[in-house]
Amino acid sequence: MKLIISSAKLAIISLCTISLLSFNCKGTSNNNNTSKPAAAKPAAKPSFAKFLSKQQFNDLFPQRDKFYTYEAFIKAVDELANISVKVTRRSLSIYQLIRTDKRAGKATVVRQDVDWNEAWAKVKPDSSYIIDYANFCTEKDAITNKRELAAFFAHIAHETRHGMNGEYKDGLMLLHEDNTTLNYFGDSDEYPPFKGQKYYGRGPMQISYNGNYGYASDCIFGDEKVLLNNPGLVETDPVVAFKTAVYFWMTPQTHKPSAHDVMIGKWQPTAADKAKGRVPGFGMTVNIVNGELECNKGDNMYSMKDRIGFYQFFLTKLGVTDPNCACSCGKMEPYKN
Numbered sequence: 001m002k003l004i005i006s007s008a009k010l011a012i013i014s015l016c017t018i019s020l021l022s023f024n025c026k027g028t029s030n031n032n033n034t035s036k037p038a039a040a041k042p043a044a045k046p047s048f049a050k051f052l053s054k055q056q057f058n059d060l061f062p063q064r065d066k067f068y069t070y071e072a073f074i075k076a077v078d079e080l081a082n083i084s085v086k087v088t089r090r091s092l093s094i095y096q097l098i099r100t101d102k103r104a105g106k107a108t109v110v111r112q113d114v115d116w117n118e119a120w121a122k123v124k125p126d127s128s129y130i131i132d133y134a135n136f137c138t139e140k141d142a143i144t145n146k147r148e149l150a151a152f153f154a155h156i157a158h159e160t161r162h163g164m165n166g167e168y169k170d171g172l173m174l175l176h177e178d179n180t181t182l183n184y185f186g187d188s189d190e191y192p193p194f195k196g197q198k199y200y201g202r203g204p205m206q207i208s209y210n211g212n213y214g215y216a217s218d219c220i221f222g223d224e225k226v227l228l229n230n231p232g233l234v235e236t237d238p239v240v241a242f243k244t245a246v247y248f249w250m251t252p253q254t255h256k257p258s259a260h261d262v263m264i265g266k267w268q269p270t271a272a273d274k275a276k277g278r279v280p281g282f283g284m285t286v287n288i289v290n291g292e293l294e295c296n297k298g299d300n301m302y303s304m305k306d307r308i309g310f311y312q313f314f315l316t317k318l319g320v321t322d323p324n325c326a327c328s329c330g331k332m333e334p335y336k337n
Helices: 054-060 070-080 142-160 210-221 225-229 238-250 259-263 271-275 282-294 302-318
Strands: 011-014 019-022 034-037 083-090 094-101 106-112 127-132
Touching: 054 070, 054 302, 070 238, 083 210, 094 210, 106 210, 142 238, 142 259, 142 282, 142 302, 210 225, 210 238, 238 259, 259 282, 282 302
Parallel strands: none
Antiparallel strands: 011 019, 034 106, 083 094, 083 127, 094 106
16 A cells, blocks of 8 residues: 655655555654644534445455454444544645544644744645545445445455455455565654554555554544554554555545545546546556556556456445446556655
8 A cells, every 4th residue: 555645855665565655744743732623513424334234344355354343444434534634735845734523623733844834835835635534435426435435445455365366255364464574664754663663564555654654643543653653553453454544545645636536536637647547447546556566567467457356346246336447557657756
């Protein structure tokens, strides 16, 4: 998997099967958890169990490891639905993150880079967006939502598979990548590694590198230290594991849209995107997740084809089709570092 907000100063790094972005913002963090007033509490959203039953989940992942339970998945989605994050960027590499806990009705600045209020940064146009985790596979009509869920499941199944080629019943089996000896330390002022910890790929989306653990922790917990100090939570707490996968799916990167926005049709390619073969569809999510290794390599690239196979398998299981799917990224130019 790959991960999230990058900039001219942020280094893109390859994961085990996905490449994640490692944050390298200039300066040190001014993370004092400053609270700001938020809007009135919204009405509670129905549990995701309304959209996916335990029987369906077990049928989709019949060989899953006992770690990945239906209850953990539903709890992860339901709890994250109470969180939204406003991301604002100045001068490419200066960030502010405001995390809103809808249950408490409170917004908190969980990250504000040291140069945020510098005059040279303030004169630059802001770019901002809001990540509302409540929209995971529920934002559009029933068919679109099921296609999105099939796409999400396809990626986490491929990332964690441990079985026979051509079979699509072996997803959600691996808790972490096979090689846990590699050094996954990225240069990050905001999210420095904690002494003695390793940041190899873990969980359904195989999140890796200290920058990604820290950013995910800010969004999920409102405190970067939770996962920076204890990255092992992603392979010992199934709810946390699923939360990191949903977080990755919903969060845009600096130069890339979120996979969520692609699957619901919100993202539309620019002229530059079109010139590089990027079009809406499942193939674009492959480009987001692991384009550097799997895209623009023709239609017979094994890993890409495996993701497509899982997508088609899950579409059938969920009772929908995607007849106009641009499923391949074989002629799509991946994003550059």
